Amino acid sequence: MKKILTPTRGGEASLPNQDRAIQIAKEQGAELYFLYITDVSFLDRLASPVLIDMEAEISEMGEFVLAIAQERAAKQGVEAKALVHSGVFSEVIAAVIEEHAVDTLILGSPDEQTGITTWEYLTRLSEELGERFDLEILLLSKGEVVYEYQI
Amino acid sequence: MxxxxxxxxxxxxxxxxxxxxxxxxxxxxxxxxxxxxxxxxxxxxxxxxxxxxxxxxxxxxxxxxxxxxxxxxxxxxxxxxxxxxxxxxxxxxxxxxxxxxxxxxxxxxxxxxxxxxxxxxxxxxxxxxxxxxxxERRITSAFWAATLIFLGVLLVIAFEKLHSTTAALAGLSAVFLFSVIGGAFNTDFFIYDFERALTYINWEVIFLIMGMMILIAVIEGTGIFQWTAFQAYRLSRGRAWLLVLILMAVTAVASALLDNFTTMLLMTPISLQIGLALGINPLAFIIPEVLASNVGGITTLIGTPTNILIGAYADISFQDFLVNQTVGVLLALVGMAAYVMYHYRHELRKHPAGISETLYARLESNARIRDPQALWKSGLVFVLVLVGFIVGEQFHVVPAVPAIIGATALLVWLRPDVHAMIKAVDWTTLVFFMALFMVVGAVQEVGFISMIAVRMAQMIGENLILGIAVIVFGVGTLSVAIANIPLAASMLPVAEFLSGSIPGASSKVLYYALSMGAAMGGNGLLIGGEANLVTAGIASQAGSPISFKEFMKVGLPVTYITLTAGFLWLLFRFGM
Structure with missing residues (x-):
C-alpha cells in the first residue's frame, strides 16, 4: 500500500491542505500519515525562566492537533495515522520518510499571513528530499497543488 | 498611605x-x-x-x-x-x-x-x-563608554540579536574591559572595579526569584493550570465570549500569584487546543489571555519580575502592592475586557461546533490533575509562603526568606529529585539579573541615571500629578518596545530621586506608577514582554502564529486603556 506523509500544525490555513491530502489518500487508496514536529527552539532566546518541560507540553498539543486531523480524515472515510516527533523540520521529515518508506510527501506551502516557512525553503527542501529518496513531492497552497517533484 | x-x-x-x-x-x-x-x-x-x-x-x-x-x-x-x-x-x-x-x-x-x-x-x-x-558630577570618557554600553545592551535585547543573558554579560564584560584596559592608561576611563560592581547586585531579588522558581516548579507539574482552563471551558458551555472572559480572569489571578511568563507557558497550549477543537480562531483566546497576564501580575510583589525589583529596591511589601494596586488592576482589566470583546466580536459571536467525544476525552485527559498529592502539599506551602510575605513584613523579614523556607519545606516534604529541582532553577535568568544589575550599576556609577533623574525633575518640577503621568505613560510607552526588566532596573534610582524631590511623592506612588507603566507597556507590541513572545512561539506551533501587526492592533489600544485606568486609580488612591 502506498504511503503518504503530510506534516501539519493544524492551524486554519492548513485545513484546506489537510483536506487535499485526505482526498489524494482516498483516491489512491494510500495509507495517510499526519506528522507533527515539535520545535521549542523559540525558547532559546528568552531570558525568563522556562521551568516546564515544554517539549512534552507541545508534543501533547501536537497529539491533540493530529487527533483533530484524524477525525477530519475519518469523516471523509480515510483512516489516518498520527506521528509526533521533535527536532529540526527537514531532519525529522527525512527520518520519517526513511523509517516508514514513504512514497508521497505532501507539504503545505506557506500562507501569506501565517506561514512560518518560506516558499524558497520548501522548494529547496523538496529538491533535496526528492534527490535523496525515491519520492513524489507535492507542494500545496490553499488545497491546490502548486509544485510537483516527480521521481 | x-x-x-x-x-x-x-x-x-x-x-x-x-x-x-x-x-x-x-x-x-x-x-x-x-x-x-x-x-x-x-x-x-x-x-x-x-x-x-x-x-x-x-x-x-x-x-x-x-x-x-x-x-x-x-x-x-x-x-x-x-x-x-x-x-x-x-x-x-x-x-x-x-x-x-x-x-x-x-x-x-x-x-x-x-x-x-x-x-x-x-x-x-x-x-x-x-x-x-x-x-558635582564630572562627565568623563567612562561616562560615555558606560552609557553607550548600556544602551547597546538594551538594543541587543530589544532586537533579539543575542540571548538576554548573553547580552547582559557582554555588556558587563565590555564595562570591565574598558575599566581595566582604559583605566590603566587614563583614570578617566575607569568605570568601577569588580568589588564595587558586586555592590550593585540586589541579592534579595536573586534569592526571592530562586525560591519562587522551586515553588513554581513543583506547582506547575501538578497540572492545575491545564485543569483550570478545562474547567473554564466546561463552565462556559462552549460560549466563546464567556470562555474568553473566564480565561482572562484565570490568567490574571494566576499571574498575580506565580508569574505571567510561567502562567502563559502553561495556559497557552491548552487554550489553543480548546480553540482548535471549537473551530474558533485560538488567537481570540490567547491574545486576551496574555494581555490579562501582563496586567494581572501587577497586583502582587511576586507577580512580575519588575515588581520583585521595585519591591526590593523601595522596600514595598507584598501587602502594599496588593492594597495599592489591586483596584487599579481590576479597573484596567475591565477596560481591557471591553476592548477585546469588541475587537474579537465576530469571532466570539460564532456558535462553535460541539467537540466530539474523542476530542473531549483527550482534552480532559490533557487537562487532568497529574499529581493530586503534590498539588495539595505545594498548595499548602504556597499559601503559607504568602502568609509569610504578609506577616514577615511586621518583623522586617524580607520576602526572599519565606520563599526560600517554603522552597526548602517542599523539597523536604515532597522529596522530589533534588537535581531536577535545582535544574528547575533557571540559572540563566539569575545570571541575567546579576549581570543586568551590574550594567545598570555602571551607568549609575558614572552619573547617567542621575542626569536622567535631574532632567526629569526639571521637567516635572513639584507637580506630583505630572510626575505620576510621566512615569506611568512614559515608562509605559518605552516598555512597548524596550524590555521592561532593564528599563525598570534603570528607572528605580530615578523614581527614588523624584520621590525625594517632589512634595507628596514620599508615599512611594512613583514606584507604583513605575510598576504599572513597566508591566502595562509590555502589552503594546509583541516584543514588549517575554510572555508575549513565548505565547506567540507556542501559538505558531499550533499553526496559529501571532503576527506583529495582529498583536499590535489589540495590544496598543489595550496598553493605553490600561495605563489610563492605572493612572486614574493612582490619583484617586493617593488622594489627588
Whole structure:
C-alpha cells in the first residue's frame, strides 16, 4: 500500500491542505500519515525562566492537533495515522520518510499571513528530499497543488 | 498611605543628628576638660561631615583628606561610608593653613580651605562639623563608554540579536574591559572595579526569584493550570465570549500569584487546543489571555519580575502592592475586557461546533490533575509562603526568606529529585539579573541615571500629578518596545530621586506608577514582554502564529486603556 506523509500544525490555513491530502489518500487508496514536529527552539532566546518541560507540553498539543486531523480524515472515510516527533523540520521529515518508506510527501506551502516557512525553503527542501529518496513531492497552497517533484 | 514614612527624608535627618551628636560629644568633652588648647590637641581632633551628590544622595567611597599647606602633605585621610559620612581623627592639629580635599571617581575634586573661624573652633573645641558637602558630577570618557554600553545592551535585547543573558554579560564584560584596559592608561576611563560592581547586585531579588522558581516548579507539574482552563471551558458551555472572559480572569489571578511568563507557558497550549477543537480562531483566546497576564501580575510583589525589583529596591511589601494596586488592576482589566470583546466580536459571536467525544476525552485527559498529592502539599506551602510575605513584613523579614523556607519545606516534604529541582532553577535568568544589575550599576556609577533623574525633575518640577503621568505613560510607552526588566532596573534610582524631590511623592506612588507603566507597556507590541513572545512561539506551533501587526492592533489600544485606568486609580488612591 502506498504511503503518504503530510506534516501539519493544524492551524486554519492548513485545513484546506489537510483536506487535499485526505482526498489524494482516498483516491489512491494510500495509507495517510499526519506528522507533527515539535520545535521549542523559540525558547532559546528568552531570558525568563522556562521551568516546564515544554517539549512534552507541545508534543501533547501536537497529539491533540493530529487527533483533530484524524477525525477530519475519518469523516471523509480515510483512516489516518498520527506521528509526533521533535527536532529540526527537514531532519525529522527525512527520518520519517526513511523509517516508514514513504512514497508521497505532501507539504503545505506557506500562507501569506501565517506561514512560518518560506516558499524558497520548501522548494529547496523538496529538491533535496526528492534527490535523496525515491519520492513524489507535492507542494500545496490553499488545497491546490502548486509544485510537483516527480521521481 | 499617609502612614508611609519618607525613609529618605528620615534617614537624612537621622544622619544629620548623628553628625551633630559626634560633634557635640567632642565639643562637650572639650568644654568639661580643664586643659588648655595644646592639651586638647593631644587628646584628639575630630572633623566630621557627610558627602552627597547634587541630588542629595550619599556618596560612598569618596576620599576625604586634610591637607597641610605648609608641609605640603596629607595630615589625615579617610573614606566616606555607605551613608556618605566621614570622620577625620588626628592626635593634634597641624600648624599652618589647612585645606579639606574630597575626591571621588566620576566627581569633580573639591577643595575647602579651613578658614580662621573653623581653625579657631578646632583649637577651642577639638571638633569641627563640616555638615553636608556636595560633590558635582564630572562627565568623563567612562561616562560615555558606560552609557553607550548600556544602551547597546538594551538594543541587543530589544532586537533579539543575542540571548538576554548573553547580552547582559557582554555588556558587563565590555564595562570591565574598558575599566581595566582604559583605566590603566587614563583614570578617566575607569568605570568601577569588580568589588564595587558586586555592590550593585540586589541579592534579595536573586534569592526571592530562586525560591519562587522551586515553588513554581513543583506547582506547575501538578497540572492545575491545564485543569483550570478545562474547567473554564466546561463552565462556559462552549460560549466563546464567556470562555474568553473566564480565561482572562484565570490568567490574571494566576499571574498575580506565580508569574505571567510561567502562567502563559502553561495556559497557552491548552487554550489553543480548546480553540482548535471549537473551530474558533485560538488567537481570540490567547491574545486576551496574555494581555490579562501582563496586567494581572501587577497586583502582587511576586507577580512580575519588575515588581520583585521595585519591591526590593523601595522596600514595598507584598501587602502594599496588593492594597495599592489591586483596584487599579481590576479597573484596567475591565477596560481591557471591553476592548477585546469588541475587537474579537465576530469571532466570539460564532456558535462553535460541539467537540466530539474523542476530542473531549483527550482534552480532559490533557487537562487532568497529574499529581493530586503534590498539588495539595505545594498548595499548602504556597499559601503559607504568602502568609509569610504578609506577616514577615511586621518583623522586617524580607520576602526572599519565606520563599526560600517554603522552597526548602517542599523539597523536604515532597522529596522530589533534588537535581531536577535545582535544574528547575533557571540559572540563566539569575545570571541575567546579576549581570543586568551590574550594567545598570555602571551607568549609575558614572552619573547617567542621575542626569536622567535631574532632567526629569526639571521637567516635572513639584507637580506630583505630572510626575505620576510621566512615569506611568512614559515608562509605559518605552516598555512597548524596550524590555521592561532593564528599563525598570534603570528607572528605580530615578523614581527614588523624584520621590525625594517632589512634595507628596514620599508615599512611594512613583514606584507604583513605575510598576504599572513597566508591566502595562509590555502589552503594546509583541516584543514588549517575554510572555508575549513565548505565547506567540507556542501559538505558531499550533499553526496559529501571532503576527506583529495582529498583536499590535489589540495590544496598543489595550496598553493605553490600561495605563489610563492605572493612572486614574493612582490619583484617586493617593488622594489627588
Amino acid at each position: 499617609d502612614k508611609v514614612r519618607n525613609f529618605a527624608h528620615a534617614n537624612r535627618q537621622m544622619l544629620s543628628m548623628a553628625l551633630v551628636f559626634v560633634f557635640l560629644a567632642s565639643a562637650l568633652g572639650s568644654a568639661l576638660a580643664p586643659q588648655k588648647a595644646n592639651a586638647q590637641q593631644e587628646a584628639g581632633i575630630v572633623i566630621t561631615g557627610r558627602v552627597l551628590n547634587t541630588q542629595g544622595q550619599s556618596i560612598e567611597g569618596a576620599r576625604v583628606m586634610l591637607h597641610d599647606g605648609d608641609e605640603n602633605e596629607i595630615a589625615a585621610q579617610t573614606e566616606t561610608g555607605e551613608e556618605g559620612v566621614w570622620t577625620l581623627e588626628m592626635a593634634r592639629l597641624p600648624e599652618g593653613p589647612l585645606e579639606l580635599q574630597i575626591e571621588r571617581q566620576h566627581y569633580q575634586r573639591l577643595a575647602i580651605p579651613l578658614n580662621p573661624n573653623m581653625q579657631q573652633d578646632l583649637d577651642e573645641r577639638g571638633a569641627l562639623l563640616m555638615g553636608e558637602i556636595e560633590l
